[in-house]
Amino acid sequence: MTQPGPARPNPPLTRRDRRRNRIMAMTALTTVWVLLWGTLSWANVISGVLVATVLLAVFPLPPVTFAGRFRPLPAARFLLRFNWDLVVASIHIAWLALRPRHTPRGAIIAVPLRVNTDLNLTLVGEALSLVPGSLILEADRATGTLYVHVIGVRTIEEVERFRRGVYELEARIVNAIGSPDEVRRLTDSYPAGPPQPVDQERVPT
Amino acid sequence: MIVVAVTVTVLLAIAGALVLVRIIRGPSILDRAVATDVLLAIVVAAIAMEAAYSRDATALPVLVVLAILGFVGSVSIARFATRKGDQ
Amino acid sequence: MSLDAVLDTVAAGCLVAGAMLCLAAGVALLRFPDLLFRLHAAAKPQVLGLLLVLLGCALRLRNGVDITTLVLIGLFQLASAPVAAHMVGRTAYPHRDIGRDLLITDELAPDWERINANRGVPSPPAQASQGPG
Known part of the structure; x- marks a missing residue:
């Protein structure tokens, strides 16, 4: 993960990452649900969690790698x-x-x-x-x-x-x-001018 | 506040008329999709203006629906145009 | 001048500014030469214009329940407008109704074939590690 050069764009997710992603998605969906109703009450929060669970089970989100932290x-x-x-x-x-x-x-x-x-x-x-x-x-x-x-x-x-x-x-x-x-x-110098034509060998497909 | 309401109404009406011209003339279906999106934004602004003027929040849920509707409309038209395209 | 009057004045300013952005977008839709330029025009009332109008509305209503609804409208719009613009722009690009003489450079043209060839391939190996479950 720390090797220099072109790192793998999307490293595989660990179990912990996936659980954190699911919790974050759940929190976001529940927040939207509560905002939609407009009042913060236990009934709203619980029904929001239920709806979010069903939604995430039926439409699972694509995996997202979040390796950093919020500053x-x-x-x-x-x-x-x-x-x-x-x-x-x-x-x-x-x-x-x-x-x-x-x-x-x-x-x-x-x-x-x-x-x-x-x-x-x-x-x-x-x-x-x-x-x-x-x-x-x-x-x-x-x-x-x-x-x-x-x-x-x-x-x-x-x-x-x-x-x-x-x-x-x-x-x-x-x-x-x-x-x-x-x-x-970020301190890598970035190319000025148009990027070079991509070498097919180097593209991780 | 009445002056503001009249000003905003006139501005939005002119904007809506211009957008309608683009919807009618727009050479491709995508032009019309974009113009329809803008028309929807103008409608949202008009409804929000009405709510602000009369201090009446009855129409706000309509705005939630409209905000999603514009997205779904644009995306489906774009998908439809891709299928028909010469790829 | 009371606080109410100040808030009302600010709200009025926001509403008028939002309406003027809508008008500028209408003019731009008519005058801009091709679809990609018109997409830029469309982004204006959808983002800043809408935010200003919603802010003006919130300043007038001053009520918790209504403000949460307004915040939600803003969030939906901010999340969805770029996606819709991207879909339309990507569909428009390979078609011939884009005025190429208006472009200074086009750095997408050399890569277009490669990107679309890659898209036909099933998901990259990094994704395959997700596995079942």
Whole structure:
């Protein structure tokens, strides 16, 4: 697990991991159920646990590897920065739409993430998609690459700046929930410019 | 508050009209799916506005349903368009 | 000025801002050149616009039960909007109705065949270790 280089993207889950995943899913579903009813009472909690049990038995969740731990301070920093990005990007897109005689241009860029786990891929993808102006077209689990459509860029320098932005976003997320090993991997230099064509031999399929 | 309500209503009505034009004109079915999604977001905003204006929460469960409905609609249209695609 | 009046003013600001984002999205849907650009336009009222409207609504209602419902609406929307956009975008990409002259670079094109070939293969070995039970 600690060997350098391309670690296995999704190591197998231990029994303990699976039990923790199930408990977390159960808690989340029960919380949604209680929020839906609006009042916190024993009847609501118990019926919520029952519904969650049935749901998880009928529709089991795919395995998720969560090797890290939650750090509140970086998480708060991520949330603040995310809200800021949201507002700035929304205003930017609104301006692009209202600006007279201007056709926006875009680019599709590939960003191979440094931490290639399903959870990291999902979280970075969700955060990118929620911010207007960037959109995930495709995610490749084998290489941990996100293919992002980005709007409002005009030059190749702006494309590179956006790529750097994605890596910074990844660093914020990994710092908030990643394992120490993953945080260490963040210091790897990331490629500027488009990624090299993937060597078929190295792809763990 | 009445001024706010009128302003919001006018803004949302214009937005809805523009989106309807896109739904009618949209060259592909996916364009229409996206525009319908936006129309749904506008409807959600309008219902929430009404609830805020009259301080009446009766309509809020409708919003929960609408928030899920838009997702299901988009995803199923996207799946349907894939099947028909030339792959 | 009482607290109620302040809260009402903030709520009014949120509601108007949300409505203006909806309007900007409507304009963008009409003016943007192709589907991918319109998807960006759609994300605006669905995320920030909706959050602002819900916040305005919560500030007006000021009632625990209603606020939990509003939080839930926001969570559902935030979780589902990216997935829907991703599905639509992925379906749109290989089709020919995307204006390629509007793109500065397209780094997905060289990898497209490989990714889709991989998708046909059954789940990777890392997943197989889950086993029965």
